[in-house]
Amino acid sequence: MSAVAAPRTWDEFLEGLWKQNPVFVMVLGMCPTLAVTVSAVNAVSMGLATAFVLVASCGLVSAMRRVVPKEVRIATYIVIIATFVTAVDYAIQAISLALYDALGAFIQLIVVNCIILGRAEAHASKSPPVAAMVNAAGMGAGFTLGLVLLGAVREILGSGALFGIALFGANFQPWVVMLLPPGGFFVLGTWLLAFAAWARRRERREGASHA
Numbered sequence: 001m002s003a004v005a006a007p008r009t010w011d012e013f014l015e016g017l018w019k020q021n022p023v024f025v026m027v028l029g030m031c032p033t034l035a036v037t038v039s040a041v042n043a044v045s046m047g048l049a050t051a052f053v054l055v056a057s058c059g060l061v062s063a064m065r066r067v068v069p070k071e072v073r074i075a076t077y078i079v080i081i082a083t084f085v086t087a088v089d090y091a092i093q094a095i096s097l098a099l100y101d102a103l104g105a106f107i108q109l110i111v112v113n114c115i116i117l118g119r120a121e122a123h124a125s126k127s128p129p130v131a132a133m134v135n136a137a138g139m140g141a142g143f144t145l146g147l148v149l150l151g152a153v154r155e156i157l158g159s160g161a162l163f164g165i166a167l168f169g170a171n172f173q174p175w176v177v178m179l180l181p182p183g184g185f186f187v188l189g190t191w192l193l194a195f196a197a198w199a200r201r202r203e204r205r206e207g208a209s210h211a
Helices: 005-019 030-035 040-063 070-095 097-106 108-112 114-122 129-159 181-210
Strands: none
Touching: 005 129, 030 097, 030 108, 030 129, 030 181, 040 070, 040 097, 040 108, 040 114, 040 129, 070 097, 070 108, 070 114, 097 108, 108 114, 114 129, 129 181
């Protein structure tokens, strides 16, 4: 990889991880974000499953971009995404039935996750496979990061644990509301506020450096 290509590839990855984070900047995929983040384990599992489908489907969409007719491109993208989601669905069942039950229908609903279809249409269909997969990996990592940040806070406050490991003594009183839908909205709103403040601070810093 050339010296010029490396920074561009890194920028493609960082676009989804920070600059266009699916959860905290673009505010996409809110159904699984709020539903499965009652624990960090669930958050990591859903994030990795979505990231795999995202990278694999974008790579295949990019590889087929010159042979798929424009009239059927969306239907083709959905079939490709559904194929990888089915593979993930069976893999999670084989690995852990408890995890499969915890994630519920949200595994199958990865098919209609607007992050995946959006990346396929907006980026993968117009880019070579490597660039498409790097960009998808960044989006997948950003989505996983968002889920983990929510899941960690909700599990710590709602259960007094992180990844199932108790953090506090027997006198800790869990904030049960954090395991309920209102808690999910509260934590999400707090993180959105933090990311917005960070973005404004970065813009001011960049503006000062160019002054």
